[in-house]
Amino acid sequence: MAETTSIGPQVGPTTPVELVESLYSRYPAAVGVARHRLGRPLTFAEKVLIAHADDPESIGLERGVDYSDYRPDRVAMQDATAQMALLQFITAGLPTVAVPSSVHCDHLIQARVGADADLETAIDTNAEVYDFLRSVSAKYGIGFWKPGSGIIHQVVLEQYAFPGAMMIGTDSHTPNAGGLATVAIGVGGADAVDVMAGWPFNTRVPKLIGVHLTGSLSGWAAAKDVILKVAGILTVKGGTGAIVEYFGPGAASISATGRATICNMGAEIGATCSLFPYDEQTARYLRATRREEIADLADGIAEHLRCDPEVESDPEQYFDRVIDIDLDELDPHLVGPHTPDLDRPSSDVKQAAIEEGYPLDISYALVGSCTNSSYEDIGRAAHVARQAKAVGLKVRTPLLITPGSEQVRATIERDGLLADLEAIGATVLANACGPCIGQWKRDDIAKGEVNTIVSSFNRNFPARNDGNAATLSFIGSPETTVAFALSGRLDHDFVREPLIGDDGTELLLAPPVAEQLPSKGFDPGKSGFVAPADDPSTVTVAVSPDSERLELLEPFPAWDGKDSRGLRVLMKAVGKCTTDHISPAGPWLRFRGHLTNISKNLFIGANNAFALDEPGSGVDVRDGSVKPLPELASDYKQAGIAWVAIGDENYGEGSSREHAAMEPRYMGARAIIVRSFARIHEANLKKQGVLALSFKNSEDYERIRFDDEIDIVGLADLAPGKAVTVIIRHSDGKTEQIEALHTMSDEHIRWFRAGSALNVLRAERS
Numbered sequence: 072m073a074e075t076t077s078i079g080p081q082v083g084p085t086t087p088v089e090l091v092e093s094l095y096s097r098y099p100a101a102v103g104v105a106r107h108r109l110g111r112p113l114t115f116a117e118k119v120l121i122a123h124a125d126d127p128e129s130i131g132l133e134r135g136v137d138y139s140d141y142r143p144d145r146v147a148m149q150d151a152t153a154q155m156a157l158l159q160f161i162t163a164g165l166p167t168v169a170v171p172s173s174v175h176c177d178h179l180i181q182a183r184v185g186a187d188a189d190l191e192t193a194i195d196t197n198a199e200v201y202d203f204l205r206s207v208s209a210k211y212g213i214g215f216w217k218p219g220s221g222i223i224h225q226v227v228l229e230q231y232a233f234p235g236a237m238m239i240g241t242d243s244h245t246p247n248a249g250g251l252a253t254v255a256i257g258v259g260g261a262d263a264v265d266v267m268a269g270w271p272f273n274t275r276v277p278k279l280i281g282v283h284l285t286g287s288l289s290g291w292a293a294a295k296d297v298i299l300k301v302a303g304i305l306t307v308k309g310g311t312g313a314i315v316e317y318f319g320p321g322a323a324s325i326s327a328t329g330r331a332t333i334c335n336m337g338a339e340i341g342a343t344c345s346l347f348p349y350d351e352q353t354a355r356y357l358r359a360t361r362r363e364e365i366a367d368l369a370d371g372i373a374e375h376l377r378c379d380p381e382v383e384s385d386p387e388q389y390f391d392r393v394i395d396i397d398l399d400e401l402d403p404h405l406v407g408p409h410t411p412d413l414d415r416p417s418s419d420v421k422q423a424a425i426e427e428g429y430p431l432d433i434s435y436a437l438v439g440s441c442t443n444s445s446y447e448d449i450g451r452a453a454h455v456a457r458q459a460k461a462v463g464l465k466v467r468t469p470l471l472i473t474p475g476s477e478q479v480r481a482t483i484e485r486d487g488l489l490a491d492l493e494a495i496g497a498t499v500l501a502n503a504c505g506p507c508i509g510q511w512k513r514d515d516i517a518k519g520e521v522n523t524i525v526s527s528f529n530r531n532f533p534a535r536n537d538g539n540a541a542t543l544s545f546i547g548s549p550e551t552t553v554a555f556a557l558s559g560r561l562d563h564d565f566v567r568e569p570l571i572g573d574d575g576t577e578l579l580l581a582p583p584v585a586e587q588l589p590s591k592g593f594d595p596g597k598s599g600f601v602a603p604a605d606d607p608s609t610v611t612v613a614v615s616p617d618s619e620r621l622e623l624l625e626p627f628p629a630w631d632g633k634d635s636r637g638l639r640v641l642m643k644a645v646g647k648c649t650t651d652h653i654s655p656a657g658p659w660l661r662f663r664g665h666l667t668n669i670s671k672n673l674f675i676g677a678n679n680a681f682a683l684d685e686p687g688s689g690v691d692v693r694d695g696s697v698k699p700l701p702e703l704a705s706d707y708k709q710a711g712i713a714w715v716a717i718g719d720e721n722y723g724e725g726s727s728r729e730h731a732a733m734e735p736r737y738m739g740a741r742a743i744i745v746r747s748f749a750r751i752h753e754a755n756l757k758k759q760g761v762l763a764l765s766f767k768n769s770e771d772y773e774r775i776r777f778d779d780e781i782d783i784v785g786l787a788d789l790a791p792g793k794a795v796t797v798i799i800r801h802s803d804g805k806t807e808q809i810e811a812l813h814t815m816s817d818e819h820i821r822w823f824r825a826g827s828a829l830n831v832l833r834a835e836r837s
């Protein structure tokens with residue numbers, strides 16, 4: 072465990088060596104226990120999990136079945152989710168956090184004109200929120216990273232992640248740190264609150280998917296193409312409840328930051344997290360980021376920081392599923408539109424675009440995001456740019472670049488890579504999420520206008536980047552994105568066809584070549600770290616009652632001990648209903664600390680089966696009128712009418728934002744009944760005391776009509792593994808009885824009864 076001082080665990084801008092030493096000293100014994108209990112060799116993920124077990128001797132080990140308690144080494148939160156997490160934490164009444172924790176200001180910076188001006192505007196417009204986050208951090212022993220320091224996952228990779236560690240983060244792309252051999256899991260704020268309060272992190276023992284890599288990356292094929300291919304194979308649901316462990320000789324050719332790209336986008340296939348083993352690449356990155364001592368310590372226990380040799384030679388025996396990828400055969404890929412698993416080699420995009428009628432002119436190209444903004448990424452993109460510059464070609468599509476961190480920005484600036492990109496017409500934005508999360512002030516197209524964009528980001532759900540659901544968003548590597556920006560056309564096969572300038576100049580782009588790490592070392596740039604206060608009693612945390620952005624939380628009411636009867640069906644989602652459909656980001660990010668205000672976006676992106684013509688609306692059963700879903704929910708709430716929402720497959724896919732669970736809870740949802748859930752969202756609903764149910768028979772989804780009344784009965788007998796009875800009372804007098812499943816453990820049932828997990832925590836404290 073971390074060294075504890077009077078103000079809590081040691082919190083600095085990087086992971087203290089003592090913390091690493093202390094963890095590593097526990098590894099041999101813990102790994103021995105797991106080998107003994109399982110009676111077989113172990114995968115790397117299993118080693119990390121057991122080394123963080125609350126009690127290795129007794130922890131449940133059955134994959135996909137047991138819920139088990141772990142002790143993560145740290146917690147990271149980004150500004151858009153930290154607000155709600157910390158609002159919950161402060162109500163627990165603790166003096167300080169129990170494990171090293173950090174807050175990163177990255178999501179609230181809007182891209183408008185360029186880095187400096189945008190950062191200044193953000194500091195101004197978000198002052199209240201930044202002050203809140205900074206003062207809570209100072210008071211409770213949390214490290215605070217100022218706006219401009221970089222995107223949470225890049226900063227964590229550069230400063231905090233280390234081989235064999237386990238961390239949780241309030242963002243779905245937390246698994247990025249798997250590139251540095253860390254089990255890093257995305258969670259909702261309430262999970263973070265548990266761990267910060269000294270409770271264990273409780274999660275279902277993940278299944279294990281092994282990805283066996285052979286060959287080596289070369290030419291146009293980039294780390295991004297590995298994960299795009301995996302996404303095409305596994306689909307957006309295929310990784311649900313599993314850790315994806317990469318292994319095999321091919322891993323050696325992928326840099327630590329390339330591995331982070333792969334692990335980052337494991338979120339897009341629903342994986343709990345993804346993981347690469349510790350090896351020479353990991354050590355090089357640790358040394359390049361001034362963590363030589365950690366690399367030396369890791370060398371000392373290297374055998375525990377990878378899978379056992381038997382696993383590597385006979386993976387089928389040990390993983391639930393194995394995928395083979397030969398990197399020698401990998402082409403550049405492009406996924407999209409609208410979903411990250413619609414995968415094609417980029418050479419097939421031309422035909423697909425013509426057949427599907429995607430607009431061939433690309434309206435914007437965007438490089439960056441937490442997924443692809445490393446030194447190597449920008450280096451490869453810059454190499455493509457240099458080739459164009461050499462023959463006088465410029466981009467035909469506006470190109471925006473967001474560096475991942477201040478350290479990357481300072482280094483690519485020093486090494487002339489930013490200048491290479493600017494020379495072909497690129498605009499450099501602040502080190503932040505920007506357009507990736509809809510923080511993009513785009514004036515070139517009208518809402519509803521169909522247009523094509525290409526990015527190196529990770530998500531491409533409708534309306535994600537620019538708030539326009541008609542934008543078709545495709546995702547590829549940074550170099551692919553720059554190549555497309557140069558031709559400006561989706562039907563250009565940049566690998567095989569030359570670019571042709573206005574004056575007839577022809578250029579067949581050569582495959583990108585770049586350094587994985589800067590040979591001159593990283594330039595750390597301006598440090599954005601603020602340490603917690605030495606004397607917390609001097610810090611006051613103020614939330615103005617008039618604020619429109621921050622609101623103190625009231626506890627949700629406890630369960631009344633009765634069955635839920637006569638529930639109305641607020642909506643029945645058809646097809647994808649991601650967290651971006653349930654509680655969109657973009658302009659709504661401003662209300663992430665104000666439950667009442669943000670609830671006004673509830674389900675505004677959802678496609679409701681009962682009002683398909685108008686996304687985001689529903690039918691008021693009392694008079695048949697069609698109204699926006701937030702208004703309908705609010706009217707029902709005022710009238711004391713409790714409701715359920717119905718979902719399709721993989722409901723709640725995407726973000727970790729717990730607002731997507733708190734808003735329905737606050738607006739009167741008793742249950743969400745779906746065909747299947749995405750992991751983080753299901754956990755978030757349980758935390759907030761909402762029944763997260765799935766139809767036992769998937770076809771029962773079809774039985775639900777807009778004017779049904781729903782009873783959920785037998786709640787007093789809720790028990791792990793026991794189905795719940797749902798009675799559907801149709802308006803024609805017919806009644807149907809169906810069964811719904813849940814994944815609640817005894818602990819989760821306690822949360823439901825108390826009204827939320829936070830209520831349980833509070834009760835235990837008092």
Ligand code: MIC
Nearest residue numbers: 151152242243244726727728
């Ligand atoms: C995202 O990529 O969707 C986000 C914005 O980073 C979210 C977190 C959020 O909604 O604040 C995530 O992925 O968890």
Ligand code: SF4
Nearest residue numbers: 244440441504507508
């Ligand atoms: Fe930020 Fe986009 Fe990464 Fe989410 S996916 S953390 S919004 S850069």
